[in-house]
Amino acid sequence: xxxxxxxxxxxxxxYYRVHKTYIREGEVIPGAFRERGEGEEKxxxxxxxxxxxxxxxxxxxxxxxxxxxxxxxxLPIRECKMPVIHHPYDDNQSHSNVKNLGEKLELTENRxxxxxxxxxxTIKIENAP
Amino acid sequence: MGDxxxxxxxxxxxxxxxxxxxxxxxxxxxxxxxxxxxxxxNDYFPDSIDSPFTVSDFLMPKIYGxxxxxxxxxxxxxxxxxxxxxxxxxxxxxxxxxxxxxxxxKVEVKGNIICEIDSALNILEKNxxxxxxxxxxxxxxxxxxxxxxxxxxxxxAILFISKQFNYFFKKFNIILPSPKIFHGPDGSIDMLWKxxxxxxxxxxPFNEIEKITFSASNANGDNVKGYLMADSNSDSLLxxxxxxx
Numbered sequence: 001x002x003x004x005x006x007x008x009x010x011x012x013x014x015y016y017r018v019h020k021t022y023i024r025e026g027e028v029i030p031g032a033f034r035e036r037g038e039g040e041e042k043x044x045x046x047x048x049x050x051x052x053x054x055x056x057x058x059x060x061x062x063x064x065x066x067x068x069x070x071x072x073x074x075l076p077i078r079e080c081k082m083p084v085i086h087h088p089y090d091d092n093q094s095h096s097n098v099k100n101l102g103e104k105l106e107l108t109e110n111r112x113x114x115x116x117x118x119x120x121x122t123i124k125i126e127n128a129p
Numbered sequence: 130m131g132d133x134x135x136x137x138x139x140x141x142x143x144x145x146x147x148x149x150x151x152x153x154x155x156x157x158x159x160x161x162x163x164x165x166x167x168x169x170x171n172d173y174f175p176d177s178i179d180s181p182f183t184v185s186d187f188l189m190p191k192i193y194g195x196x197x198x199x200x201x202x203x204x205x206x207x208x209x210x211x212x213x214x215x216x217x218x219x220x221x222x223x224x225x226x227x228x229x230x231x232x233x234x235k236v237e238v239k240g241n242i243i244c245e246i247d248s249a250l251n252i253l254e255k256n257x258x259x260x261x262x263x264x265x266x267x268x269x270x271x272x273x274x275x276x277x278x279x280x281x282x283x284x285x286a287i288l289f290i291s292k293q294f295n296y297f298f299k300k301f302n303i304i305l306p307s308p309k310i311f312h313g314p315d316g317s318i319d320m321l322w323k324x325x326x327x328x329x330x331x332x333x334p335f336n337e338i339e340k341i342t343f344s345a346s347n348a349n350g351d352n353v354k355g356y357l358m359a360d361s362n363s364d365s366l367l368x369x370x371x372x373x374x
Contacts, residue, residue, distance in 0.1 A: 019271035024311060030321060030330055034314035036273065062272035102314055109330045110344035110352050112314075129262070 003088035006050075008096055010075040014046035014084065015057040015122060017067045023128035028070060028119065030112040035102040041087075043097025044115075048086065052094035054122035060092065068125035072118040080114050236287060238264070243284050244291045247298055253307040257287055260310035263318065276316045279335070286310070286318040286333040289341070 022032035035044050047057040054069040061067040074084050083099045101111050233245040234254045238261065246254060260283070267277040290308070297305055306322055308331070313319035316335030322328065326348035333341050340356040 017273075019273065021266060021271055021312075024309070029311040029319065031311050031313040031317075031319050034275070036275075066272065109332050109342050110346055110354055113328050113330050113344060113346050 002090065003093045005088065006086045008048055008074055008084045008086050009050075010073075010078065012074045012084075013049040013071050014074060014077070014096060014098070015049065015052060015054050015069050015071050016044070016046045016119070017057060017061050018070055018125070019061075020066050020068070020125050020128040023068065023125060026128070028116060030109075030116055033101060033112045033115045035099075037097075041097075043085065043087070043099045044101050046084075046096050046098060047092070047094040048096045050094065051088075052092075056094075058123055065127070066125070068121065068128070069123040070119040071122045072115065072120075076118050077115065080111060082111055082115075236291065238280065238284065238287075244288055246291045246295055249298060249304055250291075250294050250307070252304075253291070253294055256307050256310055257291075260287075260318075263310070263312045266312055275314075276335075278312055278316055278318070282316060282318060282333070282335050282337075285337060286320070289333065290320060 016033075018028050018032050022029050033044060035042050037043065037045075047060075049071075054071065058064045058067055058069050077084055077098055082101060085097050085099060087095055087097045089095045098115070101108060101115070234248055234251060235242045236244050236246060236254065236257055263278045263283055264280055269275065270277060287310075290310075294305060294307075297303060306324065308320035308322045308329075311319045311321060313332050318333040320331040320333065322330075327345070328347075329343065329345040331341060331343040340358060342354070342356045344352060344354040346352050
């Protein structure tokens with residue numbers, strides 16, 4: 001079953017899994033915010049709140065108990081030149097990508113800083129270092 | 130030596146002369162940014178001081194001569210604080226006990242010494258040691274398919290930052306705020322300075338032919354970004370970091 005691609009609304013919320021290794025002294029490190037995949041698939045993989053929740057996002061992890069969830073509104077991300085694109089999978093209608101996060105030659109380190117600043121905990125992980 | 134003061138320290142047969150030089154606000158700020166300097170848990174805060182000093186009250190010693198190293202370490206700060214506490218009167222200290230002869234710190238990984246840094250840069254050393262956790266992160270460490278981190282990348286990053294800090298300290302007598310060192314995207318290493326609402330992030334790439342990139346942001350949305358090569362002597366970058374924070 002294929003889901004239709006939709007326009008992610010500006011006041012939507014994105015959920016993002018943060019593995020415990022990306023948490024140091026209780027804070028999410030900038031390295032947590034990273035793109036995965038290649039070509040059209042490339043992007044920071046998030047779940048859109050229209051079709052997901054923080055808890056559902058967490059359950060999609062290989063080991064949910066090793067992951068926390070942070071959330072961020074869509075608009076401030078877009079305002080920082082990072083498009084948010086709905087990219088549903090057959091088993092996850094909410095899946096969306098934040099683009100242009102990791103282009104080395106475009107000097108995007110500040111975007112990782114900004115996403116970190118926009119993000120707040122939805123589900124905080126207890127067993128992080 | 131102008132208005133420098135002299136402390137005679139009784140050590141065995143010789144007295145070492147230590148002129149105290151006021152380095153002014155610049156040096157005081159550099160030290161204030163390293164909170165551990167005044168951490169009571171460390172043994173650098175002497176019992177004989179009744180009330181805590183503020184850094185701005187502080188005279189930083191500079192040590193001359195062949196016997197003692199020419200550097201400004203926390204241990205030298207300890208001597209200066211004792212001297213100030215006693216109203217600038219003659220002071221006797223067991224220099225061996227204080228350990229003032231420890232001039233450099235060796236940075237090791239897996240039994241190999243990869244570099245030495247001046248003992249004054251001990252906060253950097255602490256942060257480097259804390260970053261060794263990165264070397265334990267193998268492929269798929271996060272369950273999302275991320276690649277692991279190589280000793281070579283970590284070592285190149287540490288050599289780079291150590292070289293820059295040593296250079297800056299020796300050339301300008303300033304101890305820069307030390308970054309926290311974390312694992313970055315795609316096998317790269319991040320160096321993060323965070324102070325109040327100011328953030329500097331420097332990314333050291335997995336691939337050694339790629340450039341090191343950095344970005345500095347503050348609460349007003351001001352942003353500075355750029356890149357450099359690992360073999361450059363980038364005092365301009367470090368000046369930027371020091372002035373930004």
